[in-house]
Amino acid sequence: MTRKIGSRYTAHQILGRGSAGTVWLGEGPEGPVAIKLLREDLASDQELVGRFVQERTALLSLDHARVVGVHDLVVDGNDLALVMDLVRGTDLRTRLDRERRMAPEAAVAIVADVADGLAAAHAAGIVHRDVKPENVLLDMQGPLGPGGAHPALLTDFGVAKLIDSPRRTRATKIIGTPDYLAPEIIEGLPPRAAVDIYALATVLYELLAGFTPFGGGHPGAVLRRHVTETVVPLPGIPEELWQLLVQCLAKAPASRLRASELAARLRELLPLVAGMPPLDVDEPDTEPSQAEEAYEDSAPEPREPSPRRGAVPLVPGSAPADSNRDTHTSMRVPGPDELAGGARGTARAPRAAGAARPGSAKHRASARRRRITLGVAGVVLAAAAGVGVYAASSSDAPPSAPDTSSPVSP
Structure with missing residues (x-):
């Protein structure tokens, strides 16, 4: 299992896997490290290797307590690896999977830590571009913060930018994870610091609610919601926290706060949410709406699986790329007509208990029953009207003359 990484590092065991590569527990001249070994197809891409070398200085210079630091970049044969700080703990996604949602105080403390890391990166001119729970590490050996939160560190800085080379994605592709993509990325604009704020606000919403504000259903529908719909309010949180979320989830990048302000x-x-229990909110339906089903029906027939599985195609005709939901997802930028396909309004708006979600199968079945009932009623009324007209016309007609014609002989 042990393997050498360059001349200075040894990788001992796998800690985790992602779309970009595999993270190993390693050893270097100064002690234990984490080694992110990029996939072989990425390591063999000379353009990508060149981009890593060009970005090396920026990656190594990002030194902050809330950022997983990069110590070295190794380019050795088919190995392309980032040597990083070793964080003894777990990632935020693992904790979310275990707890479903977090108490507001702990959620706010964790996101504040991540915002500190983003502020340092943005000041250095670096945009993360893939902020999500999988890229937030919790240091289990660090001191506990408000709400019992472990210190949070942001990792994988620069990886999304480096992998998203023009040759790999062309001008019609975007890289990111659908649930956390800012609207301006979906519309094809270059990613600025504000995209990280939008993604981090989405993470905070998810920590509080247990689900992302625009996620669920077909990925194409997720993209449309980011662009066309407003966020559903979360009951039970202070108004000041809700207004902060709304501001950072604004469609216009200029309306969002900067990382340091956030x-x-x-x-x-933090004092307003101290001691609050996790929110008791209903998770949205996962059943696809009629618009989403129509969107899926318009997609091409699935192809034969390739040896290396790729990303979920977000629009009809787009080919799978180089990732999955857990990490980067490469997508074709949808056109205005595709983005306009979603209903405008509030994303997955609350409804009365027991009521069917508009567009759901239950809602359509109910509508179908109403149409049948109305149709039957219409037929009955039409028949009754016909009988009445016939009766009236029969009573008003003059008596018919006797038949005086002679029978026709055979």
């Missing part, structure tokens, strides 16, 4: 505002709100 971190400061979140820490100001």
Whole structure:
């Protein structure tokens, strides 16, 4: 299982896997490290290797307590690896999978830590582009913060940008994870610092609610919601925290806070959420709506699986690329007509208990029953009207003359 990485590092065991590569527990001259060994197809891409070398200085210079630091870049034969700080703990996705949702105080403290890391990166001119729970590590050996939260560190800085080379994705592709993509990325604009704020606000919403504000259903529908729909309110949180979420989930990038402002505002709100239990909110239906089913029906027939599985195609005709939901997903930028396909309004709006979600199978069945009932009623009324007309016309007609014609002989 042990393997050498360059001349200075040894990888001992696998800690995790992602679309970009495999993370190993390793050893270097200064002690234990984490080694992110990129996939062989990425390591063999000379253009990509060149981009990593060009970005090496920026990656190594990003030194902050809330960022998983990069110590070295190894290019050795078919090996392309990032040597990083070893964080003794777990990632935020694992904790979410276990707890489903978090108490607001712990959620706010964790997101404030991540915002601090983003502020340092943005000040250095680096945009993360793939902020999500999988890329937030919790240091289980660090001191506990508000709400019993472990210190949070953001990892994988620069990886999305480096992999998203023009040759790999062309001008019609975007890289990111659908649930956390800012609207401007979906519309094809270049990613700026504001895309990280939008993604981090989505993470905070998910920590509080147990689900992302625009996720669920077909990935194409997720993209449409980001662009066309407003976020569903979360009952039970202070109004100040909700307004902060709304501002950072604004469709217009300029309306969002900067990372340093977000971190400061979140820490100001910690006393308001101290001691609050996790929210008791209903998770949205996962059943696809009629629009989503129509969208899926219009997609091409699935192809034969390839040896290396790729991303979920987000629009009809797009080919799978180089990832999955857990990490980067490569997508074709949908056109205005495709984005306009979703209903405008509030994403997955609350409804009365027991009521069917508009567009769901239950809702359509109910509508079908109403149409049948109305149709039958219409037929009955039409028949009754016909009988009445016939009766009236029969009573008003003059008596018919006797038949005086002679029978026709054979």
